[in-house]
Amino acid sequence: MSNVRFSDKMNRMIFYNEGDKNMISAVDLRAGMTFIQDGKLIKVLDASHHKPGKGNTVMRMKLRDVRTGATYDTTLRPDEKFEKAHIDTKTVQYLYTMDDTGFFMDLESYDQYEIPVDTIEEEMKYILENMEVKIQFYGAEVIGIQLPTTVVLRVAETQPSIKGATVTGSGKPAIMETGLTVNVPDFIEAGELLEVNTAEGSYVKRAGK
Template structure:
């Protein structure tokens, strides 16, 4: 158990029987007349839905310890995602809705780190930023267009908005959480 004022980003909490990962947290300390509160944005690990919650500072919450293991991503079908332990060859299924936001960043056969709860994967531990190659994009606008953006299709099929100087073959850094362009890493 922990007190709401001690909740930190990345922790997993059990609320109403479901597991939630804390995405962001803000602690508002009280004043002489107002009591303090904790506001947290959490993601349900079963359904993938994001919710905003608020608790008084001294609310007791149940934190859940998870085990981090390396698994291999096999495939995703319309209902579930299949992962395999590379040493024991044990296969795990996770509801697709829970991992939907990660799927564009996964390649069949690639290794991923997963968080296990009671021996079952409940979430993936991907880096916050992923390098991807630009497969195609428009030519861009000539002249003074430093602040305009254009669409680019990446190697994984995602479409992101990029600056005008990005060309096909460039490797860019993409934010996993938002799916947005961060910076160009190198040019092919």
């Protein structure tokens, strides 16, 4: 990493490390970001601040090794720094899954990409055949998919609706057509289409029948 020198408006000489722009502190990591740790590509699934009674603030993280699909919980110091992973994306269509591999196609070039299902297990709970998503690349390596903010899924199974129920009730679990379980209002019935937030796996609103 090299030092770069430049002058500000008052002609003072300022130095900074050129490598700093490729680094990110643990305190700035957010769900969905990808960074490099010990040569491994790591994706942040969840991040939160935690301050023990008498200790220093730490970052509680749920992380995934992008290449193996393994997930784990850890804590990091807020000032720990990691190399940013520069991720490119391309819009593709999900075709099908066969032999534990998901197949996706570029609708412009018709190139097909294969991703092991165990590395995108959580994302697959939101995807239906022919749905468009973004495939993620680290250089030429396909490393995962990026979901839209919300998706529309059909309720496959849930308890019968409760007469007079409102959206402010405690709700009930509903199993969607992909196997995803979502907490929904008591008035929701099996067969309905729902809009679901992909970041939180939460009910947004009805989307028809």
